Amino acid sequence: GESVGLHLPTLSVQEGDNSIINCAYSNSASDYFIWYKQESGKGPQFIIDIRSNMDKRQGQRVTVLLNKTVKHLSLQIAATQPGDSAVYFCAEKSGGGADGLTFGKGTHLIIQP
Amino acid sequence: DAGITQSPRHKVTETGTPVTLRCHQTENHRYMYWYRQDPGHGLRLIHYSYGVKDTDKGEVSDGYSVSRSKTEDFLLTLESATSSQTSVYFCAIRLGGAGTEAFFGQGTRLTVV
Numbered sequence: 001g002e003s004v005g006l007h008l009p010t011l012s013v014q015e016g017d018n019s020i021i022n023c024a025y026s027n028s029a030s031d032y033f034i035w036y037k038q039e040s041g042k043g044p045q046f047i048i049d050i051r052s053n054m055d056k057r058q059g060q061r062v063t064v065l066l067n068k069t070v071k072h073l074s075l076q077i078a079a080t081q082p083g084d085s086a087v088y089f090c091a092e093k094s095g096g097g098a099d100g101l102t103f104g105k106g107t108h109l110i111i112q113p
Numbered sequence: 114d115a116g117i118t119q120s121p122r123h124k125v126t127e128t129g130t131p132v133t134l135r136c137h138q139t140e141n142h143r144y145m146y147w148y149r150q151d152p153g154h155g156l157r158l159i160h161y162s163y164g165v166k167d168t169d170k171g172e173v174s175d176g177y178s179v180s181r182s183k184t185e186d187f188l189l190t191l192e193s194a195t196s197s198q199t200s201v202y203f204c205a206i207r208l209g210g211a212g213t214e215a216f217f218g219q220g221t222r223l224t225v226v
Contacts, residue, residue, distance in 0.1 A: 034215075036217075041220075042219060042220070043203050043205075043217035043218050044203070044217045045217070046214045046215075046216065049214050089155060089156070091156075098144055098161060098163035098169070099158075099171070100146045100158040100171060101158070101215060102158075103148075103155040103157070104155055105153060105154065105155040
């Protein structure tokens with residue numbers, strides 16, 4: 001079946017810089033997208049979501065951008081902090097049914113001091 | 114953690130033995146999910162439930178069965194564990210409605226030897 005993937009498995013950034021994590025999705029029917037953060041030994045934690053009728057959504061220090069034309073999703077983290085070190089997953093869903101999310105393989109964000 | 118408790122948190126079992134993992138929620142959510150997480154594959158959906166006694170298969174359901182006899186508990190059973198089922202298993206709940214995010218438990222690390 002179609003799946004969501006990520007361009008880079010590891011991203012290393014300097015503390016205080018902005019981070020950009022990318023995600024490509026292939027299911028053109030997807031209409032809901034989520035970014036999750038997963039710290040070692042823990043379950044995925046919701047960061048921010050976006051629906052397909054939007055192209056940008058902002059949260060606290062995070063912004064998600066959606067480009068439906070090229071089926072691309074990105075997560076921007078402003079002023080990256082040591083606590084941002086984690087694996088980040090994008091996930092997508094199509095329709096309002098009960099079925100679950102389709103996840104990408106994850107990007108490991110490493111913060112350099 | 115949205116009131117999700119997984120048990121056990123860690124388990125080692127032998128090939129061919131049955132194993133049951135439990136997911137318990139305290140907030141009466143309708144939708145519950147079981148995912149497995151493996152290196153290089155991200156999270157993949159095993160089974161899900163949309164109500165008491167209402168369940169359906171996900172992407173990787175072979176070798177697994179589920180039961181939901183009451184709203185708060187969703188059980189995942191490996192009828193005869195195999196080494197390929199060594200993984201970290203996550204339970205998730207969804208608050209309901211189209212385009213709503215899933216909240217995850219802390220995970221169960223299962224090793225089949």
